[in-house]
Amino acid sequence: MRKRATVAAVAGALALSAFAVPGAAQADEAVGDTKITKVVVNGGSSIALGTTDPKTFTIAVTASDDSGIKKNYTYPVLWHGPGQKMPDDPYGLVIPKDVSGKCVDHSATTTTCTFTLTMNPRIHPQDNTTAGTWKVRASVSGNDWDYVSKDVAATVKVRRYAKLTVKASPKPVKKGKTLTVTGKLTRANWETYKYAGYTGQPVKLQFRKKGTNTYTTVKTVTTGTGGALKTTVKAATAGYWRWSFAGTSTTSTATATGDYVTVQ
Incomplete structure (x- = not known):
């Protein structure tokens, strides 16, 4: 079920309206030689969102104009919805904390303005179907x-945060004997x-020998019911x-903290 707009979201929409360029419509439009040359969301990485903690990230907009860029009139928002046009009531509209941003001039004609935004898992992702591609209106x-x-002006993957656990047993284990490795893969449900x-x-399943820094993949296992993982290996040497x-396109990467096993 879609979540209702909050007071914060309504206030954000009003802020967007107040700082929009005069005469600009809610669609692609251009007058003159102003150009958006680059938009970077979250430093170029996807956004992983859990179940409780808000996620803060940045959107950096680089633009040029022969007269220079009017800094207080550069403004991005993050939105989700079908198509290439932002609707009047987009899903999960995310607006900057500071409408002015932090702007750096690269030359007399080119400027990059960076804005800080925060996604709240209790507000912005309408439901699990909104995991995936989100869009930036600038x-x-x-x-x-x-x-x-x-x-x-740009897109970014907003993915459900994933977690992994691991447990290897017995400990210690005799060399050449069977070691059982279990675990569980879970992800946030919005x-x-x-x-x-x-x-x-x-x-x-990966292993790092004691005294080294690199993990090596031993085998690949498919998660079962409830995300359960279980496999066996022959113990050869101590390590993690x-x-x-x-x-995936909708779920973040995850890596468990290594579980150390002594081999006797």
Whole structure:
């Protein structure tokens, strides 16, 4: 079920309206030579969102105009919805904390403005179906009032945060004997605000020999009911065992902390 807009979201929408370029429509539009040349969300990485803690990230907008960029009129928002046009009531509209941002001039014509935004798992992801691609709407004005507005100036993956556990036994184990490694893969559920098992996913079992820094993949195991993992290996030398999940388009990567096993 879609979540209702909060007071914060309504206030954010009003802030967006107040700082929009005069005459700009809620769609791609450009007047003059103002150009958005680059938009970077979260430093170029996907956003992993759990069940309780808000996630703070940045959007950096680089733009150019022959008259220079009017800094207080550069503004990005993050939104989710179908199509390439931001609707009047987009899912999970995320707005900057400071509408002015922090702007750095690269030259007389080019400026990058960086904004800080925060996603709240209890507000912005409407439900689990909104995991995946989110879009950035960016508006920029030049000092001569030329402007450009793009509903999809960039995209970013917003993914459900995943967790992995690991346990190797027995401890210690005799050399050549069987070692059982178990674990569990779970991911955030944005509807129940709990973590639930993620079944049918390939997860790598990795080993790091004592005294080294590199993990090596031993085998790949598919998660079972409730995200359960279980396999056996022959104990050869002391070291750390862990599970590692590469993630999907809707779920973040996850790596368990290595479990040390002594081999006698």
